[in-house]
Amino acid sequence: MKKFWKWKNQTVINQKTLEEVQERTLFLNGTIAEDSWFDDDVTPKLFQSELISGEGDITVWINSPGGDCVAAAQIYNMLMDYKGNVTIKIDGIAASAASVIAMAGTKVFMSPVSMLMIHNPATMAWGDSAEMKKAISMLDEVKESIINAYEIKTRMNRVKLSHLMDSETWMDAHKAVELGFADDILHRETNEIVEDLTPTSNMMFSQVAVTNSLMDKIAHHCKIDKPKPQIQQEQINSKSTKADSLMSRLNLIKNWR
Template sequence: MKKFWKWKNQAQTETAPAERTLFLNGTIAEESWFDDDVTPQLFKEELLAGSGDITVWINSPGGDCVAAAQIYNMLMDYKGNVTVKIDGIAASAASVIAMAGTKVLMSPVSMLMIHNPMTVAFGDSGEMQKAIEMLGSVKDSIINAYEIKTGLSRAKLSHLMDAETWMDAHKAVEFGFADEIMQRSDNTEDVEVPAVSMLYSKANVVNSLMDKIAHKCAIDPKPAVQERTGRSVDELRANLNAIKNYI
């Protein structure tokens, strides 16, 4: 089994308390945790093998939502403080795990992405409808985690997920997905928040592009057909016959 997590423990010293650090790198579970009793149990045993506060470093594009949900629950249930630090990317399922942090910090060059859950389905229309309903339920459960952390409305969160939204550190703090932006330990000055932060929506970009293409390729409507003001053929023929009668 290829593990996507790694623990680093530092024993307590006379000048520093014990530290527990968890690194989550790469795809969250290359194989699904659905109906898997071994992998989640191994993660839980390692999590509970020590005590005290934990720092979780995340750099992941996401992965299995079942694995993310179980890790989220384990971290939420952990007795100590959980500080999440996003140093690269926390996308998709990884963003769900990040919401378990007592405090969430993002590197000034990191990104966070949320979107709708996806799956692969096979079968008739009945099976397709079941898959649609399942995805709706999964989306609701993901929104629960985002709502608890951010305080945003479910409608707002659903819209952000529909649009596949990418956020830089400043926008993530603004929306409540993160609490602070990481700084150098020797930098005690307040960091000025830029006037413009980055929010990228894939759906908005596609819609904007399609509007531009439609405008560029628009075909001018056909000119209106002018109404005829002359006489019809039948009228001319009748007049001609009348003339012939007098010749």
């Protein structure tokens, strides 16, 4: 069975008590439920049994583009229910369903070069209009459940969270800390006094906003201006022939005959 998680256990010395303690580290890499999560009788139980097989605080490293939201919900619940502290460290990307798992951390840290992304849930559906309506209703409910996790962590307004998901929002580490999705940024421990390098502006990228901006620019450059009514009338007048002129020409034709 291929698993998208890996445990690493080792004994370390507590610098305060000088006692040996068991350090447990969990690595979540790749797509959530990539191969085996759908074996629902085995995989969730296997993950839970490995999670509760030890005691003490755990560190969870996340580098995942997301995946199955049900699998993510189960991992989130297991980590939330865990008796020890759960420290989340995002070293690459925590996108989509993986961002939900990250919200289970007692503390959430992000690498200064990592990204966090949230968006609306998606699915595939087949059938008549009634089945499509059921799928839409289901997605709406799933979105509300995901917002629950974001709201608990960030304390942000649900409407704003919904808008961020609608826009498929990407955040760098500083923006994630600013909005409450993360608590701090990972850095090398040192005794030296360093200058505060917090940027004056943080990065937040919206896929929808970029697409709309691009379409507006294309529409602007491809726009064909319609002639003004006044110009059209002048062109018509310049090409038209007056009735008196026509009568004059007719009289000339009659006299010629």
